[in-house]
Amino acid sequence: MHPMHIGRYTFTLLLLLSPSALAWRPWLPHAPNTTTPSPSDPLGVSKKYEGSSEFVHLRYHMGPVLTANITVHTIWYGHWPVPHKRTIRAFLRSVSASEPPHPSVSGWWRTVRLYTDQTGSNVTRTVHLGEEKNDRFYSHGRSLTRLSIQSVIRSAITARTRPLPINPKSGLYLLLTSVDVRVQDFCGQVCGFHYFTFPSIVGYTLPYAWVGNSGTQCPGVCAYPFAVPDYIPGLKPYAPPNGDVGVEGMVSVIGHEIAELASNPLVNAWYAGQDPSFPTEIADLCEGIYGTGGGGSYTGQLMDGRRGVKYNLNGVGGRRFLVQWIWNPILNYCSGPNAIDQ
Numbered sequence: 001m002h003p004m005h006i007g008r009y010t011f012t013l014l015l016l017l018s019p020s021a022l023a024w025r026p027w028l029p030h031a032p033n034t035t036t037p038s039p040s041d042p043l044g045v046s047k048k049y050e051g052s053s054e055f056v057h058l059r060y061h062m063g064p065v066l067t068a069n070i071t072v073h074t075i076w077y078g079h080w081p082v083p084h085k086r087t088i089r090a091f092l093r094s095v096s097a098s099e100p101p102h103p104s105v106s107g108w109w110r111t112v113r114l115y116t117d118q119t120g121s122n123v124t125r126t127v128h129l130g131e132e133k134n135d136r137f138y139s140h141g142r143s144l145t146r147l148s149i150q151s152v153i154r155s156a157i158t159a160r161t162r163p164l165p166i167n168p169k170s171g172l173y174l175l176l177t178s179v180d181v182r183v184q185d186f187c188g189q190v191c192g193f194h195y196f197t198f199p200s201i202v203g204y205t206l207p208y209a210w211v212g213n214s215g216t217q218c219p220g221v222c223a224y225p226f227a228v229p230d231y232i233p234g235l236k237p238y239a240p241p242n243g244d245v246g247v248e249g250m251v252s253v254i255g256h257e258i259a260e261l262a263s264n265p266l267v268n269a270w271y272a273g274q275d276p277s278f279p280t281e282i283a284d285l286c287e288g289i290y291g292t293g294g295g296g297s298y299t300g301q302l303m304d305g306r307r308g309v310k311y312n313l314n315g316v317g318g319r320r321f322l323v324q325w326i327w328n329p330i331l332n333y334c335s336g337p338n339a340i341d342q
Helices: 008-017 082-094 105-112 146-157 245-263
Strands: 058-060 070-077 127-135 171-177 192-196 207-212 270-272 326-328 333-335
Touching (some): 070 146, 082 105, 105 245, 127 146, 146 171, 146 207, 192 245
Parallel strands (some): 070 171, 171 207
Antiparallel strands (some): 058 270, 192 207, 326 333
């Protein structure tokens, strides 16, 4: 059933009981997975591996992908230092930029562009940075649920002053919560998720993503490898290329979420598994993989910068980022522009 025709109660039940496309946390709260894949969970618990496609059945389910030029409208919820905003804006601007040296963020996006709709049209190459909304007074409190996240978006598009544009066809609404905001399931289950807004709450069906700053709440979970989980003793964290551990972790999660939004905006396009309420999407298949040989607790081969910085992508203005890879539907394994064997 199309989301426009589902009532408020059904929407609420769906959101609370079926966390579709809630996406990503790079590490689970125990030792790296060694579970043998089973028919019910063909990728095992962690789904972290780079090469074999034997157990991957990524399929197209005939829904739309984002073929029109994407405009990302950002909602900054809570207190956001200017340097942190600049880092995230630079990453978003880098997605379509052509000038950064190889390997680049735009080169990483080329893997996302391999996904098509039923007409054969590819995901767009163009991602614009759109209007922004600052919610510095925590309009819905410092503790958000999945439903109140949609209410924050509604407030942003209906604000009396400078409301965000309403663009159901090519708008992508990115809600970013500051380090002092708690969100339902944050750290325990997810670092970010994407879905679409419910007309019964927001008034429109809009693709959106939420990503939280884990800097003080769970950096070892959501900002790895710039922070290290307690269950991996003796491993030193990498120095963040842009100076802040929490924001550095957010960049990779943002990349994860916008890649999945572009290829599965209404949760009926590209995913693996039989249940659309629990899809395994194009970035889920590459959790924790940033370079050749990645998997388990190893990020893969990365590039070295000054002062111990590790990165795998170049962005605008000389910025460097570390962003997880994406499943390549042509090669049938995880891929990125910094690969040394592809």
